[in-house]
Amino acid sequence: MTLIASSLAEKAVAGFSERILEGAERRVAEILVPRRVTRGVVEKYIRKAIANRSWYTLPRVTRILLLLVRRLPRVKSPVLTGILREIFLKVELASLKGRAILYGILVALGGRLTEILGNVKRLLTLGLFYLNQPVHYRIYG
Incomplete structure (x- = not known):
């Protein structure tokens, strides 16, 4: 029973994260x-x-x-x-700029920093900071 519950939870999280990623990609498209x-x-x-x-x-x-x-x-x-x-x-x-803005949006959404979503320079900076961190220190928020 716990295997079914855990697999359902994983699928729910995967669907939720896909929707967040689609929303972030939509914002990148609006910007770039x-x-x-x-x-x-x-x-x-x-x-x-x-x-x-x-x-x-x-x-x-x-x-x-x-x-x-x-x-x-x-x-x-x-x-x-x-x-x-x-x-x-x-x-x-x-491109690096596109990935940096995408990750900047994801980090801003994860950290509940919705006020910087309109500021492209801040998103780019936040995304570059995220991409320059080692992989095991990368946390969305």
Whole structure:
């Protein structure tokens, strides 16, 4: 009976932590990913993905989509804009700045520091402090 209870508790915690992570990723997207998608934005993210080596971890369909959208002057479709923003978020989270802001948000939420969630510099600093700590000292809050 305790095995069932413990496995249910683990699944509940895993689901809860996934929701928190999704919320934190949504906040990172609000902060870093642009709302309007133009040719220059797509080219910038292609260069950034190649520079931080996340280009090679993206699926082939995603890379082809980015290369094709690069030829458009502006993306008008809301569905395509949403898909591209998700791709841009993956590229941002592969960079140090994106990961630092993500961990800064997670640490701020864990420590109940909701007043600094709007301050990008503080989130970046908090995330960099967290990432520079040794692994066994990393605690969310």
